[in-house]
Amino acid sequence: MSVLHGKTAPGEDLVVRGARVLDPAEGLDAVLDVRVDGGVIAQLGERLAVNGHRVVDGEGLVLAPAFVDPHVHLRTPGREDEETIASGTAAAAAGGFCAILAMPNTDPVVDSAAVLEGLIEAARLEAEVPVGFLAAISKGQLGEELTEMGELADAGAAGFSDDGRPVVSAGLMRRALQYASTTGLRLALHEEEPTLSKGGHVHEGTVSAELGFGGYPSVGESLMVERDLALAAYEGQPLHLLHLSARESVEALVRARAAGVQATGEVTPHHLVLTDEAVRSLDPNLKMSPPLRSEDDRKALVEALRNGDICAVASDHAPHARHEKEAPFEAAPFGVTGLETAFAALYTHLVLPGALRLETLLERMSAGPARAYALEPPRIAAGAPANLVLLDLERSWRVSAEGFRSRSANSWLLGETLRGSVVTTVAAGRVAFSA
Amino acid sequence: MPDIHVVSDDLRPPARPPRRHLLSIEDLSRDDVERLLATAHTFERSLEREVKKLPTLRGRTVITLFYESSTRTSSSFELAAKRLSADTMSIKAAGSSVDKGESLKDTALTLDAYDPDVIVIRHPQIGAPQLVARVTGAHVVNAGDGKHQHPTQALLDLYTIKAELGRIEGLHVAIVGDVLHSRVARSNIQALRLMGARVTLVGPPALLPRGIEAMGCETTTEIGAIADADVVYVLRMQQERMEAGSNFVPSLREYAARWGVTAARLRPGQKVMHPGPINRGVELSADVADRADTLIQDQVRAGLVTRMAVLYDLLTQGPAPVRELEEAVA
Numbered sequence: 001m002s003v004l005h006g007k008t009a010p011g012e013d014l015v016v017r018g019a020r021v022l023d024p025a026e027g028l029d030a031v032l033d034v035r036v037d038g039g040v041i042a043q044l045g046e047r048l049a050v051n052g053h054r055v056v057d058g059e060g061l062v063l064a065p066a067f068v069d070p071h072v073h074l075r076t077p078g079r080e081d082e083e084t085i086a087s088g089t090a091a092a093a094a095g096g097f098c099a100i101l102a103m104p105n106t107d108p109v110v111d112s113a114a115v116l117e118g119l120i121e122a123a124r125l126e127a128e129v130p131v132g133f134l135a136a137i138s139k140g141q142l143g144e145e146l147t148e149m150g151e152l153a154d155a156g157a158a159g160f161s162d163d164g165r166p167v168v169s170a171g172l173m174r175r176a177l178q179y180a181s182t183t184g185l186r187l188a189l190h191e192e193e194p195t196l197s198k199g200g201h202v203h204e205g206t207v208s209a210e211l212g213f214g215g216y217p218s219v220g221e222s223l224m225v226e227r228d229l230a231l232a233a234y235e236g237q238p239l240h241l242l243h244l245s246a247r248e249s250v251e252a253l254v255r256a257r258a259a260g261v262q263a264t265g266e267v268t269p270h271h272l273v274l275t276d277e278a279v280r281s282l283d284p285n286l287k288m289s290p291p292l293r294s295e296d297d298r299k300a301l302v303e304a305l306r307n308g309d310i311c312a313v314a315s316d317h318a319p320h321a322r323h324e325k326e327a328p329f330e331a332a333p334f335g336v337t338g339l340e341t342a343f344a345a346l347y348t349h350l351v352l353p354g355a356l357r358l359e360t361l362l363e364r365m366s367a368g369p370a371r372a373y374a375l376e377p378p379r380i381a382a383g384a385p386a387n388l389v390l391l392d393l394e395r396s397w398r399v400s401a402e403g404f405r406s407r408s409a410n411s412w413l414l415g416e417t418l419r420g421s422v423v424t425t426v427a428a429g430r431v432a433f434s435a
Numbered sequence: 436m437p438d439i440h441v442v443s444d445d446l447r448p449p450a451r452p453p454r455r456h457l458l459s460i461e462d463l464s465r466d467d468v469e470r471l472l473a474t475a476h477t478f479e480r481s482l483e484r485e486v487k488k489l490p491t492l493r494g495r496t497v498i499t500l501f502y503e504s505s506t507r508t509s510s511s512f513e514l515a516a517k518r519l520s521a522d523t524m525s526i527k528a529a530g531s532s533v534d535k536g537e538s539l540k541d542t543a544l545t546l547d548a549y550d551p552d553v554i555v556i557r558h559p560q561i562g563a564p565q566l567v568a569r570v571t572g573a574h575v576v577n578a579g580d581g582k583h584q585h586p587t588q589a590l591l592d593l594y595t596i597k598a599e600l601g602r603i604e605g606l607h608v609a610i611v612g613d614v615l616h617s618r619v620a621r622s623n624i625q626a627l628r629l630m631g632a633r634v635t636l637v638g639p640p641a642l643l644p645r646g647i648e649a650m651g652c653e654t655t656t657e658i659g660a661i662a663d664a665d666v667v668y669v670l671r672m673q674q675e676r677m678e679a680g681s682n683f684v685p686s687l688r689e690y691a692a693r694w695g696v697t698a699a700r701l702r703p704g705q706k707v708m709h710p711g712p713i714n715r716g717v718e719l720s721a722d723v724a725d726r727a728d729t730l731i732q733d734q735v736r737a738g739l740v741t742r743m744a745v746l747y748d749l750l751t752q753g754p755a756p757v758r759e760l761e762e763a764v765a
Contacts, residue, residue, distance in 0.1 A: 199678075204646070205646045209644035209645060209647035210646075211583055211621075212584070212618055212621050213561060213582070282562040328558065328562035329560070329561050330562060331562075
């Protein structure tokens with residue numbers, strides 16, 4: 001049974017005309033037509049017959065496998081004023097995503113089959129792109145008792161995470177690794193040693209010292225990364241590390257992978273682009289957890305994404321109500337939105353300056369995150385389901401609070417001009433977005 | 436048709452200067468600091484007159500908005516505004532709509548409806564004065580935001596040092612104690628460095644923030660290092676900001692024994708300062724606190740004239756008005 005849930009609509013008949021078709025995994029980089037019959041890629045070639053299909057003009061554009069976001073907060077149930085399944089998946093479609101994974105730190109927490117089934121039902125009615133729902137590792141994410149992972153897996157969970165909080169107890173973490181193995185689903189870990197991060201609003205370093213903020217040191221993350229990789233090695237189980245922010249964490253991941261641990265990691269656009277210098281503005285839209293760290297950390301993250309030690313970009317899209325972010329930095333909640341800006345932010349800030357190849361970025365936003373959760377990677381090949389994104393790499397656009405499909409606008413990019421925009425998104429054979 | 440003058444010109448407040456704020460010492464250049472200290476000195480002379488009130492800010496409104504307890508800062512801002520003939524209004528969070536859950540933004544907007552010229556704010560959270568500056572039309576003065584900045588304290592400290600020692604440039608100032616929780620320390624490090632002083636931070640390791648050397652100061656855990664300083668600036672142990680079990684130091688008793696500033700640790704001629712309130716017997720021994728040559732009372736006096744200078748400076752245009760003011764006072 002699939003772990004992705006969305007509208008069940010008949011697949012569409014399309015021809016994308018004359019785009020530069022770019023799928024690094026398939027060895028594809030050529031100007032071609034792509035024909036989709038009933039939601040499935042039927043043929044790639046030059047000057048394909050239209051056969052009455054809807055034609056999408058791709059001239060001057062790039063057609064790539066659509067993106068997969070492994071880390072989104074849909075805020076439903078509980079904070080539908082901040083995001084709903086409908087608004088969050090519309091935002092995902094506008095960002096070029098054909099699938100997203102939603103975190104279970106909602107109210108109530110997704111820790112029972114009843115809550116999960118309600119979400120899956122809602123996704124079938126209103127999700128613009130398929131959604132996978134992670135369920136909690138511990139009941140109420142309290143770090144005390146395991147959730148009924150077997151029943152949750154049967155009900156359609158996509159994995160397990162206490163994201164938003166660490167699994168503090170090493171003993172419980174070990175039991176989770178042991179038990180989750182019977183479901184075949186991944187554990188996704190928010191790595192934070194709470195006695196070291198306590199009171200921390202920003203990265204502990206020269207900026208926190210000067211501004212007077214309580215600091216969350218890098219070692220507060222990497223210590224838990226080391227612990228969980230040691231447990232994963234001991235139990236022989238895979239795991240996925242959420243939103244890595246520190247060089248030491250990346251180094252621990254590299255060592256563990258070299259020693260044979262099946263560990264994957266993800267990194268957010270904001271950690272790849274910004275450093276803690278940005279928080280000098282005291283703008284609450286630069287407050288997130290884990291915090292923006294030093295330039296040395298940022299460089300380590302970019303290098304790890306480039307060479308594949310980190311296989312996935314994750315938006316960690318975290319919508320917040322405007323009135324909650326309109327507060328002093330210290331009082332504002334952690335988190336920023338990112339679904340609708342992820343590609344453009346990284347294309348503008350990493351690809352254009354030459355820090356990352358376009359092909360690498362496309363892979364890390366699509367096949368990479370799919371692989372981390374053992375999902376079918378989107379690809380452009382005859383017979384594959386149509387999961388396609390059409391990109392305009394020349395277009396510049398200004399990020400504004402009014403332009404989002406998300407219900408929230410707490411973006412770290414407000415007012416910035418970005419290059420690269422999503423023209424069309426095809427998700428599971430359906431046109432989910434057209435600019 | 437002739438203009439109808441409802442208000443005669445001499446009753447009209449002077450035209451508003453471009454909106455400026457004092458949120459951080461970083462907002463100031465060395466020239467700005469020199470000008471503020473000179474203005475404060477002028478006001479000090481004016482306070483020697485029998486009638487202490489100056490008409491300078493007549494028709495202006497200064498609101499003080501305090502979300503944390505304060506004696507020195509709130510009283511001196513209020514008195515400073517009154518001495519300059521401004522209308523003042525003091526709001527304390529306790530007993531206001533804040534108790535009913537009003538957000539800072541809404542409180543600020545409410546006050547802004549009265550069109551105040553200056554809002555002076557103290558708040559426990561970093562970034563609160565910046566928020567007030569964003570949402571209101573007033574000049575905003577930061578009277579302390581969390582552990583971040585307390586710029587008028589640093590200015591009054593500079594004023595005190597200069598009045599006592601005749602200069603700031605080239606002096607060595609040791610700042611002792613709980614630097615981690617201290618907005619006074621952060622503003623003072625920046626202000627002292629801006630004016631060319633050397634700064635050494637002295638305290639237990641957990642209370643010296645990692646990375647603070649980037650502000651251009653030295654750090655040491657050796658209390659003996661204060662012997663070399665011209666000024667020993669003692670910080671309050673901010674127990675209210677230390678959670679139980681945080682173990683910054685094993686005990687106040689041990690802190691006092693190892694880092695307390697006592698007569699035995701000072702050499703003759705060293706000047707001792709403290710922003711108040713003092714924990715006697717903890718960071719500062721009672722005999723030193725009561726010594727005639729400590730500058731603690733001078734600091735409080737300097738607070739009034741420095742804050743008069745800040746209000747005056749924000750509501751006028753800088754150097755030229757200072758000269759006019761000197762003529763007026765003379």
